[in-house]
Amino acid sequence: MNALTLAGVATAALCLGFAAIYALSRRLNNYGVVDIAWSYAFAALATFYALAGSGWEIRRALIAAMAALWSLRLGTHLLVRVARHHPTEDTRYLQLRHDWAGNFHAKMFGFFQLQAVSVVALGVAFLVSVQNPTPHLHPLEIAGALIWLLALSGEALADAQLAAFKRDDRHRGQVCDVGLWRYSRHPNYFFEWLIWVGYFVFALASPWGVLAIIGPAGILFLLLRVTGIPMAEEQSLRSKGDAYRRYQQTTSAFVPWFRRDRP
Known part of the structure; x- marks a missing residue:
């Protein structure tokens, strides 16, 4: 797949994934879960790019490993923190509940979708790297x-x-x-x-x-x-x-x- 196709598939998959995370967060009544999902999503994105990319295999493996190690460390750190404080929610999301009180659920769903898009946008470094064929x-x-x-x-x-x-x-x-x-x-x-x-x-x-x-x-x-x-x-x-x-x-x-x- 070319780079645009890779990015398109990744965006669609992540939007579906974050819709599911939104449903879980709403059930838990704790929207801080999105921080965990956002962090872990980069490992999934980079792994997908590395597997589907057309560049040099060693480069694809290296950039995927760099992304995954950072992503898993940060995501696990946030998972432990959110779980320790649950059901108390991060103050950022408490503030959003107040600010978006008139249409909270629709706006929060849109916020989750924005997180999916941001993962793909920020992950451009992974995308261009996995397409590089130079063998060194x-x-x-x-x-x-x-x-x-x-x-x-x-x-x-x-x-x-x-x-x-x-x-x-x-x-x-x-x-x-x-x-x-x-x-x-x-x-x-x-x-x-x-x-x-x-x-x-x-x-x-x-x-x-x-x-x-x-x-x-x-x-x-x-x-x-x-x-x-x-x-x-x-x-x-x-x-x-x-x-x-x-x-x-x-x-x-x-x-x-x-x-x-x-x-």
Whole structure:
């Protein structure tokens, strides 16, 4: 199949899949399930592309493995978090219940379908890579894989450090500022974005690879302006108040960097 056909089949399948996830979420009365599905969907997408693509087999296997390892780690991390708090729903979806109260179910179904489309749009890096027939890896692909490995390790470390901090009852109500969190208020988001930079650099070695810029650009916009940092900061200010305001004054919001003195 050519690239457009692959993308079309993937979009149709994911829209059906997310419709089923919507039905499950409605039955559970917890729409946070969509975050888990969105994360796992990339593993399915990249595997499908790798199996149906026409490019060099080793490249297809490598990009699929990179996507699947990231996808399964993130999806499982979110699965554990959602299951631990169920039936309490993530504050983002509680807010959407309020904002969309007049036509909630129809709008939420559309939101789930948008998630399906976003997976295909962000996954352009996988699509162009699996169609590349060149029988050897380009230096850009090696560089992209190394960036991905660094970012995946950093994201996993940040998640582990935050989880360990929260498990200690002595830290109840306190701001996590240890490890990577001492240098960034959202190191997990930074490394999540860097993973997509890795996919983009990998894709640049393939024809039309520049289109993969939609991945890091889209993720960066979401993290900085939509559902990432703005909502996380708002929640932290509500729950931790002045302690978090002091943290904001000394610690970089996104890129890990040296701490600064409070004004």
